[in-house]
Amino acid sequence: MSASGSWGHDALGKTEAALIEARRENLAALRAAGLDPFLQTRYPVDATAAELAARYAFLENGAAAEAEGWNLAGRLLSKRTMGKTIFADLEDRTGRLQLYVRRDRVGDDGFAAWQHCERGDVVGVRGTMFRSKMGELTLQVREFAVLAKALAPLPDKWSGLQDVEKRYRQRYVDLIVNPEVRDTMILRSRLIAEMRRFIDGHGFHEVETPTLLHVAGGAAARPFVTHVNALDQLMQLRIATELNLKRLIVGGMERVYEIGRIFRNEGIDTTHNPEFTMLELYAAYWNVDDMRAFNEDLIARLVDVATGGKTVLEYDGTAISFARPFRTVGYLEAIATHSAGRFTRERLLDPVGASGVLEALELPSSPTHGHALDKIFERVVEPHLVDPTFVIDYPVVISPLAKRKADDSELTDRYELFCANMEISNAFTELNDPDDQRARFEAQMRERASGDEEIPEPDWDYVRALEYGMPPTAGIGIGVDRLIMLLTGSRSIRDVLLFPLQRQHG
């Protein structure tokens, strides 16, 4: 970095350069006073803004509690100088606390040093608590240290950072000035922790399976391709964790789950990011109905945490009720209901009939029967699925890894949970008959050959694993980001991802 304050990349405008230069002068002044911020290594924090707010809730306006002193550290978010006193707002990970600095308390040198502290700086303060005449809990500063100097100017203190492009590209700035962003990300973290706690409580083991695979299977999606130098081989980034987790079921681990990053080389929009987080969980000796009950328990628990004990969640202006039990409807029955009985089982389960339904809906033709069914369901039923709804009994043609229903071989023991028009979970009793699995992979190979590029190459070792015997098992996949969107009221997946994918600047 040059002495002029250049960033080393984008050329700075004169205004910004002047702002940075002014901050560098303050840094130089602190150094001259022997208070170099960048020489500090630690600060003995013994309190947080939230703890102090709770502890001193009893203080009445104008009252002080001078017997106890506290060390607090955080970022200065505003500073109001009034002659020989300064008011400032300090923010730490728990919230904000007002600071009060008097020249007659910190001394002439200390007060002079405060002149060189500004919005954005990270400081550590020691002092005692009082409540101002206006009722604001405040720490009166006795001692302080500047722990880091902010050379770059922060966005407007009132408007924050609105420019969405800059918010995503410089998320650190967004997090500093837009408290709701940090609230959302922290809630995400808490919800995922709760998810783990809940699942662990049911005797599951969390595992990690490879991201780099020779054949990315377990879903229909275009994979990312990369090269492994050591092997001089092309590999794919996983598009699901399904097949490896079921190998662990074969191996006798019985209850396993993974919360992991999945990569799909497809579109980017408000509900899709090329890398996203998926929870997949498998339980030996459960069937799809056991899984449905587990799923409902899990979602209800997370809604409880997210709402602080309510069963109704506001999402995009709509109140969504998570009152139990969740609604259940058959896949074919739902399509029939929402088409006034026109699209019958007979039409839908016949490839030619399904094509006719696509035409009736003025949808483009589909490469495969399964693809057509997906399009039909998406158009006819999904817009109606606002409150949480289990859609059950999916046709076998769109469920290549699910077990057929005992009493209806064209349907599977599978459900998807929808909420706010989004698919939240996909679960089924796992197909464990290796011969049936091999036949379905062979059918997929024919569909792939006929032009559906999203259908993966079969993973034949997975069939071999089934030949060693997989117990009856139920599995579930949950799109964690979309679930978090729902639970945090976020309308875009980018608002629940810390660093959503953005195009490289030119």
Added chain:
RNA sequence: GCGCCUUUAGCUCAGUCGGUAGAGCAGCGGACUUUUAAUCCGUUGGUCCCGGGUUCGAGUCCCGGAGGGCGCACCA
């Protein structure tokens, strides 16, 4: 990939009919010992996203490009 919208000071935003580039905040100088979007006085600051074109004259109109947002398409 297609359509619509958007890009002006560090930030948030105005900018009329094509006629010298504006405000608030931040910054800088000054006053102020319970303020809190502190207040008051003064003040600096512009690659109007980029490149062409039309015009006496373009932030403004036209063409092309880039970034971003939304919708569609895609996405079990």
